[in-house]
Amino acid sequence: MTSKQYTAVGGKRRKHLHLDVPQAFIPELAWFKVMLYVATQSSEDLFRMASVCPLFNTLANSPQVWNTISMEKYRDHPNWYNSTEVRLFVEQCRACQNPEAIFREAFDAFFRQGNVEALSGMRVAATAGHMEAAYVVGLLGMSGIGHQKRMH
Template identity: 85%
Template sequence: MNSKHYTTVGGKRRKHLYLDVPQAFIPELAWFKVMLYVATQSSEDLFCMASVCSLFNTLANTPQVWNTISMEKYQDHPNWYYASTQVRHFMEQCRACENREAIFREAFDVFFRQGNVEALSGMLVAATAGHMEAAYLVGLLGMSEIGQSKEEPGML
């Protein structure tokens, strides 16, 4: 809905047209790219942006945005969030959309806390998706594996 406002400047009345929708002159794809960038920087800013209009709300709830959203604010202590259903929903949505931080956290938990070596595949997926900590751990674990496999049996 558009609204008209009038101002008087120099004795002349001038009409100003204000558009109530931010996407009026900018293509949806451009807003989507902005939304993706905001998602990588701050989940709080993304949620504020999503509350601006229905287009932003729709864009914010796409799997691509949830795949890239920053989980930095919510540290990896699931027990802390049992009281907050909103935070739990946020974490579950990130896992469902294969967010690289969510993949890393799950693989880290399964590998280091539960001792399951099969979790390394999840760590590799997160590293391939660009998660820096996962890449570092995959590199360290890979170097230790390479170092062990090159040694001959019986040598220390």
């Protein structure tokens, strides 16, 4: 589980302890909170972190992490991608109710397909704290779009 490496500093030999099990001294809940933070910042960093050990891989694949994972790298709508990996990534985000995935799907359905029902998805994303969704819902609300549907 541990390995020892030695380095010479100032002529003295010093021992360094390297742990193969990161959770040995830090509780799993703390690692989970770190994982959630990393997920909000960069999906690439999250995937790198997940490859470190089995615990990180398990934590990275939890629905809470996928709900918060950053989709920043994949700026355009998922339908514009031909990569199977990207499609699977976006589908997993959507399955875990990631607000960005919900917003992208609703945005596409509303503006490209003219589906007024998609406003409910934008409201869900806005309620979850998605800023662009809140902005679009606010603009559409000020213009009166969507209010007629809810009033009936």
